[in-house]
Amino acid sequence: MQIAGNIIIIIGIIFMFFGVIGIYKFKNFYSRILISGQIDTVGALTVIIGIAVKHGISFFSLKLLLLAGIILLLNPLATHITARSARLSGYLAQEQEPPPHDKKDGV
Amino acid sequence: MLAYFVIIPILIAVFLYVFPSSKAGRLIAVITQTALVGLAFYLFFICKSRDVVSNIGNYESFLGITLRADALSSVFIILTSFIFLIVAVYTFNEKYNGLFWFLLFIWEGLLIGIFLSRDLFNIFVLVEVTTVAVAVLIMFNRDNRSMYDGMVYLMINTVAVQFYLFGTGYVYKLTGVLDIDAAAKVLEELDKSSLILPYALIITAISLKCALVPLFSWLPKAHGTPGAPSAVSAILSGLHIKGAVYLFIQFNDLFKEVVVSEFFLIIGIITGIVGFIFAMSQKDIKLILAYSTISQIGMIITGLNNDDIYSYTGSLYHIFNHALFKSALFLSAGIIIKIYNTRDIYKIRGVLKRSPLIGAVIIMAILGIIGTPFFNGSVSKYFIFSGTSLPVGGAILLINLGTIITFIRFSSILFGKPQTEPDPAKTDKCKQAAVLVLGTLCLVGGILGEQLIEFLFNVKVSVDTAGYLQKSALFTASAVGGYLIYKLYIKNSPRLKQVREIELSFRGMCVSVGAFFAVVLVVTKLFA
């Protein structure tokens, strides 16, 4: 159980690592949004599941799973709203200047 | 139970706000004020024999919050409730909405709370709530000037309160308690060097609240802003600042191991001198009074830090007197501004002719503040003076001379012929009654000075004939000197305009807070 949990956590960290590399690699705003969505959702989710597996079946893991559910629900929403606001306020993918942040996401 | 002194005004305040101010509501307010004055006197008579202590919730040994009324704080409570009663009568016929009365009464409750509280963190909470309430009262009329002034007041006081809170944190860390009396016991046993930092942090905040010398720039803005209701300015100048002076006494008592009283003696003298220099250069009637408050606070601080029982008692009595005549002056200034529709002292003329009663009150208050024999200012100033050695005494005389010059200039509004046509509207009877009471008390406080000091502060003092003659001679000399200096140098000096325009920005105020903090640290390290 312990080992399986550790492996899952490491997988999550690898997700995050590639995500960070991706953010530096891409210069386009929408690509970056995509990558940061990866880090937020998949990476964090995997790490949380790893911790839950590590603790076995207990009240603590139940709370963790609840947290994972909320993250699964809210993080894509945040990414979606950020990208949508950028699009609505007229920012196009071709331009290289930084995007106008109109709405703080996920409030 | 002492907590009711704080809670009852606050509950009345909320009551007045929930049922918006009709005549009945205001009548209830005034009646409860009167009752509160009676209760304050009752508390005072109990406190003459013993301290009243109440532990909230009856928890043992400093677990809860302790309130304590002793001989000093009960006098302050009498003063608070009395001034608020006067102001409530003064504003009786004004068309303010429920919010004004709400803020006024919670202000009263919080001030009484500050005088009663013996808990460091509780004092922080009270001070912070008072600051916000006062800031809103200052910008009550929402014009540009008072908006800016209120904002500066709120923000600089918030910064100072953060210093205070940091100091409280260190006191808690060192002593493990938050109660002032318990902390004092633990602090006595500690090493002197570990007390310096909390002392400097706390006293920086309190000095800003007292408007000592580099930190006074917010005071004229807050007290003298044109848009604020006169009642608010009167309480601010007459009473609110005394809360800070009370805290100053408390914290100097708590840290008595490391206090360098000579430093504050000098700061007090400089404050007095700077205050009257600014006061005599202003032309706005409210700003003159506001800067004159700074000068008087300087004199009070000087007296408190002069190591002598006479000066100390004189200062306490001067706090009392200053509340009376400064509120009288601010309230009558409010009436005058309403009549003449201007605040420029060069444009207001002939108050004595236009409304003799207000003129008489102003004369009485001025005679009080400049220390004329038979008026209350003379008694307290004489006691402050009699306890001092030569250089400090000279400085006190100098400050009084400055005050005389300032108020000779101020009194020019009383005489002459009005240049602008005054508003023919009738003056409110309630307002006249309120200022008349204050003006009369200035005279009473002078004639019964010794008895009042003995009654209020339990200090037996006596003035012999020689002392009285000396006092009269000194006063006459400085009055004549002041008049001459005013006529010869001050009246048409171009310097006045230059001095008037000196003003610190918000950044400058923050820098001066930091600098004052550093100076207190270094001075305490070197001399304590």
Add this chain to the structure above:
Amino acid sequence: MVFDIIEIFSVLMFFISFYGLITSKSIIKSVVSILLMESAVIMFFLSIGYTSGIMPPIGQNPETETVADPLPQALMITAIIIGVAVVAVNLIMLISLYRQCKAKDWDAAKKKSME
């Protein structure tokens, strides 16, 4: 000089926000600096009596040694609420001032308000 390293962080933060106060031209940044200053003081209070592996003070009879001091926490909740009330009042003043004088920075506000 022997002291907790942990204390230094809050002192450092206190003076960073002090630096913000003495350099900021804009009223907004002054408001934010005061927020930071409060945060520094809160952190200082909570760091009183810190040891590594500290536990929250919850439970019927907590072990005194490894449990955090509950009093500063209770005080700091009060301080946080006071902080948010002050920030709200500050912001609404800022907006009103801006609407009336069109001034975002201290100097302009001073000049406009004196007119």
Add this chain to the structure above:
Amino acid sequence: MIYAFLTLWIVGALLIIRESKIIRMIIYLGIFSLISSVCFYMFGAPDVAIAEAAISVFSTVFFIVCFEKHFGLAVGVSDVTPESAENRTNLKKYIPPVVFTIFLFVLFIFFIPENPANSYLKDQYLSLFSRDVGGENSVTSIYLGYRVYDTLFEALMLLVGIVSVTHLSRYCETSVKEGKPSDINRADIAVFTIRVICPVMLLFGIYLILNGHISPGGGFQGGAAIASFFVCRYMIYDIYDIPIERIIMVEKIIYVVVVLLAVLFIFIGLHSFLPLPQSVYLITMNLLIGAKVTCGLIIIFYRFIAFERR
């Protein structure tokens, strides 16, 4: 670990201090609050951490709402007027304040007392709280029992803040259904997800309030969580059907009730006469404070968004 987070905390503050664009400053402020919340948790103070998290949401929302309506939040908006922004590049001007601050910092460190922390009150509270006040969360016991006198003034502070906000923002009539609907209104995904999340938030807030005396949380934190439900509601529907005047009235009445309850139970000591368990007082008080905080934050939020809306 804690040192790493504290370093991040400092870095966050530095970013805020040297930033000149309003929108970035607000985002950094949000990050800063998150880091401080984590630090508070690591100091063993979950109550404070929850409070800070809830408050950081609200201060961020206040900042955004207030600046979006008035300054505009496009990326280039600076926090000062253009004239004074010009001479920002002059590096020499920064030397005196930096030197002054470092001088003060060094002086401060030089004077820090060496004594270890005195734990007198801590020991007393930890051994006595469940007997004196009850409950299992000693922070709540102190907050509502030993130091309830402070809590009264804190509630008063919120009340004063609210009346000043309503007084200083000009127009009173806010319960009008108008104004252009926000863009979120047309984003189906967002509307749906927030609809799913809202009951969870409400439930979480009620959980925090009701369990305030046995687990981290309490009236204030729960109230803030419930109030954020109303913020979400505004985000979806963009309507002004909240009767602000009535809520202000309710808040004042709740304040009076809180004061009277505290006076009855703590000052007079009613709980020693009545055969009630001590937790009844704690739960009632938490509920009232939660309701009061909810009302207060809703009022402030709606005054901010409805500022100058006729």
